Amino acid sequence: MAETMQAFSSQLPVPVVPKLAVRELVMTRRTASRETVTATDQLTFEVATGEFVCLLGPSAAGKTLLLNVLAGLEMPTSGEALLDGHPIAGPGPDRAVLFQEPSLFPWLSVRGNVELALELVGAPAGEREALARRWLTNVGLERWADAQPHELSAGMRQRAALARALAADPDVLLGDEPFGALDAQARELLQREVERVWLEAEGRKTFLFVTHNVREAAVLADRVLVMSAAPGRLLEEFRIHAPRPRSLDDVLVGRVVTEIHDLLMREVDESVAREMAR
């Protein structure tokens, strides 16, 4: 029965359900002075399975709020956020999140952090240690497996958080400016690490990273979505076809960086002008 179903369905043009979808999403938030501010306004976009998308925008464009909605940590004010076509009701290990602060648990060793992620998705107790060590080796932290998080540098902590996020084998990795607090070298190392991990997944994992770093977006993403200043709308979308692994020296990457940069500068200028006119 299942086979006939499959044979049958494969003959029909099946509409592809996007991995992540946001439709007419409105998010409002209350400021400290109790005003209601619209953070994102009628935002609509999709992310296909296996895609690497970066969401770029001026600060306060509601990027973090949007990511929290996709992570299931917050609910949309109106509109919908979908995962595999279903409304997102809450957080889950199918969507790992890399926060700007690595937020490793300080009471656990580096390995203990990764093992907890495995435990929470039901990995058998006997396999957790080996799996955790493998992931830590994968991000170059094998020698630090038994260290406490506070003994690591900021870049190493974020790499440990990456290992913890990927250990649970999520379909989606959401990044909320995960490299924002790192120095230039650590940032570049981690970008390479993330790109490599994404390439190794061979189209099975979907990455959506929020950033305000144009170069980072251009190096990492298949597609860059540029958001407007608050309230955040989609301004423009850039597809980047440069071969991977990429470098900033790539002519194509350089051109996109310039284009996005100019667009963002215009947007910031205009938003300031709009503010002044009010």
Next chain:
Amino acid sequence: MSRARWLGRELGPPLVGIAGAVVAWTILAATTSIPSPAAVWSAFVDGVRDGTLPEAAAKTLIRLAFSFAVAVAIGTSLGLLLALNEFARRSIRPLVVALQITPFVAWVPLAVIWFGTSERAVVFVAIVGSFPAMTLATLQAIRQVPPAYERTGRTMGARGWPLYRKVIFPAALPGVMAGLQQAWGFAWKALMAGELIVAAAHAGLGHLLDPRGGVAIPTVFAALAVILVIGVAVDYLLFGQLDRRIRRRRGLVVEA
């Protein structure tokens, strides 16, 4: 660092403090009717020899262990309930705060009326005197867990009880440790007040503090010294060490 130097660095300052106190005490004893350190020391030696001090200390410590265990059990579970349930928090927390600021001596006469001059009366005072501190510390510790840990735990797929067991409780542990230390101090003090007033017939260290019962003044001081030494030793060696170990492991500031 060698062990001897470590000991010197660890024990030096407190020993200087104690030596200073003894000198001040000697001077004070020479000019007032307070017994001298030497008189207290010989009362202590006598008390140990004839068994009154060890016996009293043993009785007191058993009462203390029991009361403290009960206070911690009540305090942590009530604190947890208050942390989890907003209605419980808003309705019960003010009562616990009221208990916390009630002087524990005030419970002694009531305890005598309710339980007679019995073991239960003393233990009751010690429990009532210490569980509110434990409750409030537990509540505070859980509520002050950084939201980032909770969010991270939830995105890792932890919900409900596992979220608490694996993330919130471990994150709250340093605060709970501080509560234990505080509750220990309260239990110790309340127990002494209880023993002093109630347990005339149930010898304990607190009982030895009461000269009206025929206890010689140097013996009162010797008993007081034993109380202080036990109290400080448990605070430093047990709770202090545990607290340091937890903090060091997490890379938190370890106070000297």
